[in-house]
Amino acid sequence: MKDRFADRLLAWYDQHGRHNLPWHQDRNAYRVWVSEIMLQQTQVATVIPYFEAFMARFPDVHALARAPVDDVLSHWSGLGYYARARNLHKAAAQVDEEFNGEFPACQQQLESLIGIGRSTAAAIIAQAFGERATILDGNVKRVLARYHAVPGWPGQTSVLNQLWAHAETHTPNNRARDYTQAIMDLGAMVCTRSKPKCEACPLSAGCQAYANSETRLYPGSKPKKAKPEKATWILILEDAEGRILLERRPPSGIWGGLWSLPELDPGYGSEELQEACERELGITCSDPDLISGFRHTFSHYHLHIQPARLPVVHNTQVADTDRLRWLHRDQALALGLPAPIRTLLTEPEQTALL
Incomplete structure (x- = not known):
């Protein structure tokens, strides 16, 4: 038939x-x-x-x-x-x-x-x-x-x-x-x-x-597994010229190939951020302002993002490379950025926690 x-x-x-x-x-x-x-x-x-x-x-x-x-x-x-x-x-x-x-x-x-x-x-x-x-x-x-x-x-x-x-x-x-x-x-x-x-x-x-x-x-659901919870510091490092440091993500993985803001291990306390920036990036910063944190969900885990704004006092090591780039905000927004990072850069005047 x-x-x-x-x-x-x-x-x-x-x-x-x-x-x-x-x-x-x-x-x-x-x-x-x-x-x-x-x-x-x-x-x-x-x-x-x-x-x-x-x-x-x-x-x-x-x-x-x-x-x-x-x-x-x-x-x-x-x-x-x-x-x-x-x-x-x-x-x-x-x-x-x-x-x-x-x-x-x-x-x-x-x-x-x-x-x-x-x-x-x-x-x-x-x-x-x-x-x-x-x-x-x-x-x-x-x-x-x-x-x-x-x-x-x-x-x-x-x-x-x-x-x-x-x-x-x-x-x-x-x-x-x-x-x-x-x-x-x-x-x-x-x-x-x-x-x-x-x-x-x-x-x-x-x-x-x-x-x-x-x-x-119908259709049957995918067997559910609890998504793991992860955390990270996201740094808004801004120099005296108003430029922000961006870092290109690795080509594979989350936000692969996009430009993003530098991250630090969540194990650092807020009082350790200045020392960590100097030790890991060669950048001297003044006291950080903590911006309201938020959670971003990926397909296979939740990421708790704690942003911190740190004015750059002295930059001894970080120059523009294929992986790192100092850009003014409007230049940064013209690049491929993850949505949460774009939001951080377009809505900078958030309530500081410190």
């Missing part, structure tokens, strides 16, 4: 789907690719202004490949998961060098690019080239897990394989571009994580989770 899943979904999409997203305009593989990477772990409403600014600065893959990585990171600042931006920059260079600046329309070749997996490659093929390809992003996983009542967390290989099989079965031979957008839209707009709008869903008649009033059970 003919599978009606795609027909029902496409009919709903024609009436209710999103047809005018920015990456639908002047559609090509580059724009689709950038949007797909930005949309990983991030809502459409958040992505739109970033995408538009990114396209204005890097209108094609050549511009992105040849831009300094700091420029790319500065246009990503605030979106989080910064490895996406670094991989985007590296993959642009691959396209420029290995494919003469043209995105391949082959799934295997697309997956050879840094940061592009199976579902992202399929989305590019379907959205940019209009060819049949099977996607399975987070929204699609949720729709299919509920429709077929697939138990378990999709991060498990056995569960993921079942969802890929269902995704392949339902993907039609025609209207691939519309279908891939439709099923992503359904997950984002109707089959939402909490409080799904099942009465408005075009697939509710065949949905096993809905039939059994069990939508809350």
Whole structure:
């Protein structure tokens, strides 16, 4: 019997789907690719202004490949998961060098690019080239897990394989571009994580989770582990010229490759900060002001940040290098900065604790 899943979904999409997203305009593989990477772990409403600014600065893959990585990171600042931006920059260079600046329309070749997996490659093929390809992003996983009542967390290989099989079965031979957008839209707009709008869903008649009033059970949750708590001092070191010392983060790990403020081990007491700055950085400072601390949550731990502002009296060792740089505040804000660091530099007049 003919599978009606795609027909029902496409009919709903024609009436209710999103047809005018920015990456639908002047559609090509580059724009689709950038949007797909930005949309990983991030809502459409958040992505739109970033995408538009990114396209204005890097209108094609050549511009992105040849831009300094700091420029790319500065246009990503605030979106989080910064490895996406670094991989985007590296993959642009691959396209420029290995494919003469043209995105391949082959799934295997697309997956050879840094940061592009199976579902992202399929989305590019379907959205940019209009060819049949099977996607399975987070929204699609949720729709299919509920429709077929697939138990378990999709991060498990056995569960993921079942969802890929269902995704392949339902993907039609025609209207691939519309279908891939439709099923992503359904997950984002109707089959939402909490409080799904099942009465408005075009697939509710065949949905096993809905039939059994069990939508809350699908997809299964990732086994929870308590996130560890960490802490750090963040230093705002400002010299007599009004310049602030920035330090580039290592290329991998948290905030990888971004410029940030220097950190000190949380074991130091506030009365030891001046001595620590002189010993570890070669910078003599006057008494610190402690700015209100706050907690920032990463995917796998909580970080308690205690900022301290220390006016620099004498700098004997720290000159500009690839890792350290003295910059005025407006210059610093033009770089790729982690969101909490940007907030510290744009809202300096916080209540001091000392």
